[in-house]
Amino acid sequence: MNSNLQFDFLVDKEMNTIKVRREFSANQQLVWDCYTKKELLDQWFAPKPLSTKTKSMDFSRGGHWHYAMVEPNGTEYWGWTTFLEIKPIDYYTSTDAFSDADGNINIELPQAVWRVSFVTKDENTVVETIVTYDSLEDLEAVIQMGMKDGLTSTLERLDELLIILK
Amino acid sequence: MRRDIFQAIADPTRRAIITLIALQAMTPNALAEHFDTTRQAVSKHLKILTECELVKQEQQGREIYYSLKIDKMKEIDQWLEQFKKIWETRFNQLDDLLVTIKNTK
Numbered sequence: 001m002n003s004n005l006q007f008d009f010l011v012d013k014e015m016n017t018i019k020v021r022r023e024f025s026a027n028q029q030l031v032w033d034c035y036t037k038k039e040l041l042d043q044w045f046a047p048k049p050l051s052t053k054t055k056s057m058d059f060s061r062g063g064h065w066h067y068a069m070v071e072p073n074g075t076e077y078w079g080w081t082t083f084l085e086i087k088p089i090d091y092y093t094s095t096d097a098f099s100d101a102d103g104n105i106n107i108e109l110p111q112a113v114w115r116v117s118f119v120t121k122d123e124n125t126v127v128e129t130i131v132t133y134d135s136l137e138d139l140e141a142v143i144q145m146g147m148k149d150g151l152t153s154t155l156e157r158l159d160e161l162l163i164i165l166k
Numbered sequence: 167m168r169r170d171i172f173q174a175i176a177d178p179t180r181r182a183i184i185t186l187i188a189l190q191a192m193t194p195n196a197l198a199e200h201f202d203t204t205r206q207a208v209s210k211h212l213k214i215l216t217e218c219e220l221v222k223q224e225q226q227g228r229e230i231y232y233s234l235k236i237d238k239m240k241e242i243d244q245w246l247e248q249f250k251k252i253w254e255t256r257f258n259q260l261d262d263l264l265v266t267i268k269n270t271k
Contacts, residue, residue, distance in 0.1 A: 007257070009250045018249070022257045026264040034260055034267075044263045047255035136176060 006126065016136055020129045028118050031125040032089035035116060038065070046070070050077075055101070061086055066103050080105050081114075091117035096131075110138030171241055174218035179203065180211050184234060187221065191233035 006023040024031050034040045038054040046052040046069040053076075055066045065081040080099035086092045093116075098109040105111075115130045175181055183197060194212060198205040212232055215221045220238045224231045 005261075007254070009253060011246050020253050022253075024257075024260065024264055026268065030264065030267065031260075034263060040263065040267075044259035045256065047252045048259065137173075 005124070016133045016138070018129075018131045020131075021126060022129075023121065023124050023126045025124050027123070028089050028120045028125045031127060032118055035118075035127070036088075036092070038067075041065070041067070055103075059083060059086070064103075066099065068101070076101065078103075089118055091115065110134065112138070171218055171220055171238060174215055174220045177211070177214075179207075180215060183208070183211055183215065184220070184239075187232050188234045188236075188239075191224065191231035193229045193231055197232070 005025065006021065008019070008021040010019040010021075011017075012019070034044065036059050038057040041057075042052045042054050044052070045067070049072050050069045053068045053070055055068070057063075057065045057067075059065070061083060063083045065083075066078070067081075068076040068078045070076050078099045078101055080097050080103055082095045082097075084093040084095065094114045095111055096114055097111040098106040100106070110133055113132045115132075117128050119126045119128070175184065179201060182200070186192060186197060186200060194205055194209050197212075198208045201208060212221065215232075216223065218238075220235055221232050222235055224233065
């Protein structure tokens with residue numbers, strides 16, 4: 001992990017929000033592209049060992065991103081993001097829901113509202129993500145959706161990979 | 167009805183009670199003095215916290231003292247930590263991708 005880059009993870013249990021702030025060593029346009037283009041999103045969004053697979057994406061107001069996070073054994077977790085407000089390259093807001101492969105939203109699982117904003121800081125870009133759930137129980141349910149094992153060892157492997165790449 | 171720690175912390179009075187008894191074991195009467203509410207209301211919250219297995223009771227003479235089960239509170243932090251790890255992993259992958267893109271330009 002690059003310890004020079006800012007990473008804040010703040011949980012407000014009373015407001016049911018998670019605020020994540022992270023600095024990236026790239027310009028604002030490039031980081032924006034990584035968040036808003038499917039061919040780039042597919043390369044980083046799902047935390048390893050999961051991978052990302054986009055079925056369709058229309059990055060516009062009212063548009064959507066229909067994607068799956070895929071386990072190594074092939075199990076797919078489908079998601080449907082609806083884009084609400086977009087102001088390139090400063091911010092966008094969206095709702096994030098679970099769906100099936102056909103894009104039917106699962107209304108029994110929690111939905112979250114995302115606000116993702118981008119700010120230039122010297123040569124770098126700071127991305128702030130605010131995720132708001134209806135309740136803490138919703139947040140708990142999301143975390144229990146299978147993403148739990150092996151993350152620590154994955155992180156260590158990634159650190160090694162990053163050192164090799166740089 | 168199934169109860170868990172997330173119901174316990176869903177109410178502001180219960181969160182305040184948790185904060186108070188985290189410092190020292192307290193009786194319902196002593197707790198009630200901290201709130202603009204009846205002793206009955208405090209007892210109701212304590213009952214819910216007990217059902218959530220977040221507090222333990224200890225009889226001392228005629229009084230019942232309530233204290234916090236610290237291990238149970240740690241459960242909340244543990245799942246938040248997992249969530250944080252997911253974001254860390256995701257962002258490290260984005261770092262990786264940004265490096266790759268910049269190198270190919």
